[in-house]
Amino acid sequence: MTDQTARRHPTDIKLHAKSRILGIAFDDGKAFDLPCEYLRVFSRAAEVRTLDRPPTGKEGVNISAIEPQGQYAVRIVFDDGHDTGIYSWDTLYRLGMEYAQNWSEYLARLEHIGYRREEPEAGEKRLCILYFAWLAKKMRRESEELRVPASVADVASLLHWLGTRKRGAAALFEPDRVRVTVNKQFTEPFTKLHEGDEIGIVPTSPTAPPTPDLV
Structure with missing residues (x-):
């Protein structure tokens, strides 16, 4: 990925590992708490985008590393081995703004293929x-x-x-x-x-x- 001008820039990024949440705040004052599972299943990596069915079994996935990619993106490494997802600041901002719609559509796709999603128990x-x-x-x-x-x-x-x-x-x-x-x-x-x-x-x-x- 080559550097390009981003419309939004983060002012704070913090991984809450125990709750599997990535908190990110932007320079326009908006802030989002993005679940690791959400970021994983909406990865922009080619092997995820080209799947003919939604990713499954990611309820307990966590982030193991966040690596800068120039000044406009990060590579997020997940503990299930997925390490090719590059997230630009604008992508993360959009994922935050569209979380409710994206997540609802994802759950509908899981239901369509007959997958029963299991929430990790508190304290797991x-x-x-x-x-x-x-x-x-x-x-x-x-x-x-x-x-x-x-x-x-x-x-x-x-x-x-x-x-x-x-x-x-x-x-x-x-x-x-x-x-x-x-x-x-x-x-x-x-x-x-x-x-x-x-x-x-x-x-x-x-x-x-x-x-x-x-x-």
Whole structure:
């Protein structure tokens, strides 16, 4: 994208990560609180604009980075991996002014394709979970991003919740079988968890407990 003269210019931009809202104020006095989901599904990137159906599954998406593009736009990087959306100041202003109409039309398109949008529960957190050693084999993956309920507030409650997700998993996450890191630091059961934390779960024994296949 080449620089061009913008009609509107922001006076303040602030990401409210916990509420997944981008606040932006402009030089004419108007200010908007734009949900990250709204910005994601109305990205101007070609791979979004050319879809034959509306983007889905973006209810809990957040912004991981905002990068200046010259003096007239920003590139917004989302935590679902989408990083090609360039938003000019005028585009952001228009998205703010037309939010109600755009959002209503988006919801109608979702209804038309039969997609049931699920609002994230208050207090939900998105965590990146890393599995090591035999745990990765048991879980059939080395990592995954999960949205956990508000009741998962610390390491102990996370292990309990992970054990309930699949039949047969409880034995894998017993506290005496694993050690847990949060953002690469070993923790205690009472260590609090926050939006975007990276959780590493490391078995304390080289041998996995005998469990049935997870389902």
